[in-house]
Amino acid sequence: MKISEKMNNSFNILKNKYKVVFSNRQFVISLVFAVILFFVGLFVNFYAALYAMKSVGNSVEDIVLSNIPVFDVDFLVVYGPVFVWFFVLFLCLAEPKKIPLTLKSIALFVLIRSVFITLTHIGPFPFHSQIDYSLDIVKLFTTGGDLFFSAHTGLPFLMALVFGKNNFNLRVIFTLTAMFFGVIVLLAHIHYSIDVLAAFFITYTIYILAEKLFKKDLEFFWK
Numbered sequence: 001m002k003i004s005e006k007m008n009n010s011f012n013i014l015k016n017k018y019k020v021v022f023s024n025r026q027f028v029i030s031l032v033f034a035v036i037l038f039f040v041g042l043f044v045n046f047y048a049a050l051y052a053m054k055s056v057g058n059s060v061e062d063i064v065l066s067n068i069p070v071f072d073v074d075f076l077v078v079y080g081p082v083f084v085w086f087f088v089l090f091l092c093l094a095e096p097k098k099i100p101l102t103l104k105s106i107a108l109f110v111l112i113r114s115v116f117i118t119l120t121h122i123g124p125f126p127f128h129s130q131i132d133y134s135l136d137i138v139k140l141f142t143t144g145g146d147l148f149f150s151a152h153t154g155l156p157f158l159m160a161l162v163f164g165k166n167n168f169n170l171r172v173i174f175t176l177t178a179m180f181f182g183v184i185v186l187l188a189h190i191h192y193s194i195d196v197l198a199a200f201f202i203t204y205t206i207y208i209l210a211e212k213l214f215k216k217d218l219e220f221f222w223k
Contacts, residue, residue, distance in 0.1 A: 021096050034103035041110035048114035049146040059123040064193045071187040074129050101217035105162055105210040117146035128189035150191045152181040154199035161207040
């Protein structure tokens with residue numbers, strides 16, 4: 001079979017997937033709600049991060065950060081997650097039925113984390129990477145004062161739970177990614193050890209909540 005024919009077949013298969021899901025009224029309603037919830041989460045997160053920065057307190061000692069130097073991994077801290085989210089976007093566009101649950105679980109994560117960062121006002125570690133928080137790609141998600149818990153670690157782990165439930169390869173990829181970013185933010189000293197460690201436990205709870213709250217979307221996801 002020629003490459004053009006394979007591409008055409010793949011396009012037709014993908015086209016049929018979109019036709020099936022968008023002909024389902026329940027799916028469309030769920031998708032619209034997911035998009036709204038996602039942007040509400042970003043909105044709440046933005047102002048929660050601003051509040052956290054204004055209310056920032058003193059720094060504390062850390063068993064890891066106090067014993068390692070600051071490493072210049074700024075590029076990975078800022079742009080590493082971008083590559084991860086392009087990969088997640090690809091997975092969702094390739095399987096549109098997975099979009100509602102993915103968006104809603106991310107939104108739930110962001111909303112719950114927004115509560116945590118408004119309650120925790122520990123200041124950044126004294127010596128850390130000087131991330132440019134004026135960058136549009138950065139300030140949309142963080143101000144530098146929203147430490148607990150680590151989104152760099154938690155969100156990839158959330159994707160490991162969402163996509164990896166019945167897909168071992170994706171579970172491994174996203175879990176290793178979460179661990180990688182956990183190490184990176186510690187090397188940069190932009191998160192405390194507790195921010196990274198707690199992210200795994202809190203994220204797992206968020207996923208369980210998402211499963212219970214969005215049962216219909218879970219059925220779409222694995223249909």
